[in-house]
Amino acid sequence: MDFFVSYxxxxxxxxxxxxxxxxxxGHVVVLQGWDFTAGAxxxxxxxxxxxxxxxxVAVVSRPT
Structure with a gap:
């Protein structure tokens, strides 16, 4: 796995x-919404x- 995208x-x-x-x-990516199974x-x-x-990769934005 190349990247884990956390958010x-x-x-x-x-x-x-x-x-x-x-x-x-062409990278292999793990994204929690796509790859974490229900109940895990x-x-x-x-x-x-x-x-x-x-x-x-941590995706972070300013608080609103």
């Missing part, structure tokens, strides 16, 4: 855009993705 609900749209761009460039342990999945991915 909060407020930044989901931007995170998906970033993930689409990375995938279009969220904390474990976040930890696993961050440990396995070569890079983590």
């Amino acid at each position: 909060t609900a407020a930044d989901r749209g931007w995170a998906e855009w970033v993930a689409w761009q990375l995938e279009a460039a 342990n969220f904390v474990y999945e976040m930890h696993r993705a961050a440990m396995v991915a070569a890079r983590t």
Whole structure:
């Protein structure tokens, strides 16, 4: 896995855009909204993705 894109609900749209761009460039991306299964342990999945991915991209915006 090349990238783990981490985000909060407020930044989901931007995170998906970033993930689409990375995938279009040929990278393997993990995005929680696409790859974490329902009922999975969220904390474990976040930890696993961050440990396995070569890079983590944190999508952060200013509070509104």
